[in-house]
Amino acid sequence: MEILMSIVIGALFASSVYLMLSKSLLRIIIGTGLLSHGAHLLIITMGGLKRGAAPLLGEKAASYVDPLPQALILTAIVISFGVTALFLVLAYRAYQELGTDNMDEMRGNEAND
């Protein structure tokens, strides 16, 4: 199971890097979304998958799943959700103002200020 997850995470990272290296702003933002998905999957995998019963009082079991990675992942998801929303709004606003979504044309130089 962990091996499978690792492959999925690797695929997510690879596609996010590919997307982020493109010039279109929208593709870059989708890339950051995939990157954070990969990171979240990594957290859950690092805690160990299917190692025991649910960590609840009253559950009688020899071993329990570590609940901490799930708490972490929740926090991280909320944060990346907020950042992505802000990023999308900003990209739209920048598109309106600058008239382009091509990163090549957003270089900082004196003629462009």
Place this chain on the structure above:
Amino acid sequence: MINLLVLPLLIPLLTAALLIFLAKSLKAQRILSVISAIGTLTASIILLLTVKKNGIQTVNVGSWDAPFGITLVSDTLSALLVTTSSLITLCVILYSIRSIGTARERFYYYPVVQFLLVGVNGAFTTGDIFNLFVFFEVMLMSSYVLIVIGGTRIQLRESIKYILVNVISSALFVIAVAMLYSVVGSLNMADISQRIAEIGHLPILTVIAVLFLIVFGLKGAIFPLYFWLPGSYYAPPVPILALFGSLLTKVGVYSILRSYSLFFYHDQAFTHELLGILAIITIIVGCIGAIAYWDVKKIVIYNIIIAVGVLVFGISVATEETYKGTVFYTIHDMIVKAALFLLIGVMIKITGTSDLRKMGGLMKKYPLLGWTFLVASFALAGIPPLSGFVGKLLIVRGGLAEGEYVGSLVVLLSSLVVLYSVIKIFMNGFWRAPKDYPGEENQPVMSLWVPGAILVLASAFYGVGAELMYPIISQATDALVHPAIYIDAVLKE
């Protein structure tokens, strides 16, 4: 008062929430912001005195015991940094009142500054590695808003790059924390340190240490990862630049200092050597930038990078003396960088340009501004008895004692470059023939000068009163040199 160390987080947080509702009334916003900043400063000074007297203060949030819940830890180092950040934020708010413009004030400038302070103070105070990530995000979210507030073309263009860089570094932070957790099984920094000491040195820990270095290095702008800083910091107006330049990069440096002294100290031959090499290149790159530009903002921005290099060099040598120097120099650099940014902000306001070649002759009309700027420049370059001297002396002496001759020499030579770059501003901006600038009579020069002057004064006292500060600095260093002090304080029950 056991909850004292929560106050520097709680006051700005509640103020920010309150200020959002007062968006319509600028006067109420300004008054409340200043009062709250003074309150935060007072609370952090009381905290600093308490920590000095009673040792490290901890709060287990929600009364979950130390290794399991989130712990807030205030040792002398973090209390010092919290105090400095609160002082700087107060001065920046005072400066903003007359300079940031009503449009930005209406669009939640003051609440966001308070949120930024929550993030910065939280990052300095937390004792939990995942909580550090959360406070980083609070800080970054506020900085995203601050960098784009006003919505000018250059701000929009640069903010996209800034956000992109930081989103990637946040993802890396999550990855690094996940890997550390899978190896160590704890998130409490004291507990991590203890467990790493128990399991001994594993090669994967070096990988994780470098991963953390990439994350914190992106925030702190050390050599290969500094590329975003000059462009992004150039975009926002001066008060925001002062906040960013003095606080945000130092949070990155603090995180490197904390993690590399508390738990990644087992493979110094690799990690600290790497840190040392990067530090030297960082200084050199910063020096090249500081000399190259004729734009006052750019010159001081590149000085940030030089200072980060000096600090990281201090961390890389990792002896008691260089730690002392690093702590001393961090505080100095935060204060004096903020002062310099605010003072060049006044120059830009008067002349209406940030290009040095179009300035000149300010000394005739604004002698006070000129002299404070000169004192700030000398402090930045480290001329005794001003505050930069003591920190650099300790770092260089510690470096030489450890045989790090190249690094120590680069630090020394960088002082000359720093001096040259800021004196270039002084000579071209304040000397030469006076010019007339359209609209300069309407600028509130005196009230803009005061916050900068307060910071210069603080920096001068910090330098002249180094003898008084020394016991506090050595107390702050103790916990860095002997992680056991920190661990015992957190896990005592």
